Amino acid sequence: MTKPNQTLETLLQQNYEHGFVTDIESDTLPPGLNADTVRAISAKKNEPEFMLAWRLKAYEHWCQLTEPHWAHLKYTPIDYQAICYYSAPKLKDGPKSLDEVDPKLIETYNKLGIPLKEQEWLAGVAVDAVFDSISVATTFKDKLNDMGIIFCSFSDAVQNHPDLVQQYLGSVVPYTDNFFAALNAAVFSDGSFVYIPPGVRCPMELSTYFRINAKSTGQFERTLIIADKGAYVSYLEGCTAPQRDENQLHAAVVELVALDNAQIKYSTVQNWYPGDENGVGGIYNFVTKRGECRGEHSKISWTQVETGSAITWKYPSVILKGDYSVGEFYSVALTNHHQQADTGTKMVHIGKHTKSTIVSKGISAGFAQNTYRGLVKVLAQADGAHNYTRCDSLLMGTHCGAHTFPYIESKNSRARIEHEASTSKISEDQLFYLAQRGIDTENAVSMIVNGFCKEVMKTLPMEFAVEARKLLGLSLEGSIG
């Protein structure tokens, strides 16, 4: 392992040193993608040779692929040559204060109970003071450092821990995996890197929230988390506040590696701009997330609450390689208006006595389409494999749709695979009952929906869960009555 020097502290200081506001002038490549674009990105980031070679191979592979269209999604074609693939953060262009931010956005922040300083950060207000809100992070920095935990931006990891990056990058999601994964590998700008040394239990939830330079990592983000033998980490991605971004296409990759007896808990709240009530605008979110339980008795849990984006294409998966390893997927996907979500998971049982649990809760309102797509694959050698899947859909109104595609491929006849599914409508009786108790429609809907999702919500870390509850209610505002 390399020197664990690049910690949160140095990161924070660097940003202050560089002014963050003044020095980083816009520095943008012209739109379009070719091998030179890839070379330019790598050069701007001052990357070692292995990174450039890997990016170029990914680019060449991507050129041979066509965009997949098997998902239950409809959207106007994406012009990949019209996208700008590198743009350094240009914070000067951001609003000068919250007064310049869309009042609707501020209203939502207030409803979610987000402190003022964090609101400024989220809204991209370009002031130094914003950084103070994240200063809580500095109280944790020493602790992480002392424990040998690496938590930094991907770019910093490439500079300071190239051996770890080289060893693990693409080992779970190779650039050959799919169209969007290949694109991400070729042009990804930044992201997060976490390494937990053997036997270390990370004492706090790690969150991009606490890492200021997570701002402007842009549309092609890459995260790599490694839990060495016997290590434990809980990682939080995203936040409940609606995030706006002028980039329509987001194609992120997340790779998790759990070695023997290690455990990774990865929680996401995704609330990118979903477009307006008429389906105009909104983010296309094509994400590849995969974890590999590489060691025996390892465990990876994904929990996601997806309420944002115009289009969500996302299947957080677990490769259960180690014997007795455990994979979990807990998902709430809420779609309203004209949103479309095609999401689910893949559990691949390779090791013996591997176990997976899938709990998916889909909520559709308005004209939205919500699809669960899951694959449980059991290889011949996976004796004692066990999967439990539960998919529930809740429909609000008559114009929305819920679809369930649970695929099962088992080569081991003794594997136990259980599947339960249900589709229900939000009931008038429940709404009337709650209204009779003085609870208004918005709160009643929020209560019923949160009740429907309880199994998933309770797997979220406490403070995240509180915000996520409010978020579900807000996302459904005006969908009934």
Added chain:
Amino acid sequence: MLIINKLQVSIQNKAILKGIDLKIKPGEVHAIMGPNGSGKSTLANVLSGREEYDITAGTLHYQGVDLAPLTPDERAHLGLFLSFQYPVEIPGVSNLYLLKSALNAKRKHQGLDEIDAIDFLSVVREKMKLLQMDDSYLYRDVNTGFSGGEKKRNEILQLLLLEPSLCILDETDSGLDIDALRIVAKGINLMRNENRSILLITHYQRLLDYIKPDVVHVLSDGKMIAEGDYQLAAVLEAEGYEPFIQKKAGD
């Protein structure tokens, strides 16, 4: 005071209530009895503001306010409470959360702050003790998996907590065992005071032995066909509805 004037109600173009007049003054307890399907629950639902019903004629006023344009939650904030004939299950929502949300919704309407978590627990526990309900009901999902009698007791718990001024109890006694009936009746009697109006819908005289009504009404086929004091329940118990229906038809 509740004033119902010549109320006619239909559902899916089928007339259910065919001209109802009813006045309940503060402090009074009225009972409505009547055959199955006569429209008792319909009246309770219409008073509470359930949407599916069409008011085709007549008016509803409570404390001088016309109820017709108000939503169910607005009526609840006026002090109207319905103990449901069939309480609704809400999976995943704890009883505690519902009780607290309901109480806070009321407090918000009154311009009060949310109740302190500890104060809330002590108030709820006091009411639960009165109803001889175990603490565990607080942490179970609302009515989910509750027995028929447990659901009814849970309705009365909400009533005691919310302290409404107009209580409509739709067959709260049905499904309660003998001891439970006594306990629930005791709870309701404690609520009785000069400001509160209570409307009991029931099939059995037994409940009225515990909670003595000022007036008993008989509803049949959407019309009030008889009215009397507490004694009327005993007559009905002995003779059934038929003689009253015949007599009305003969009028």
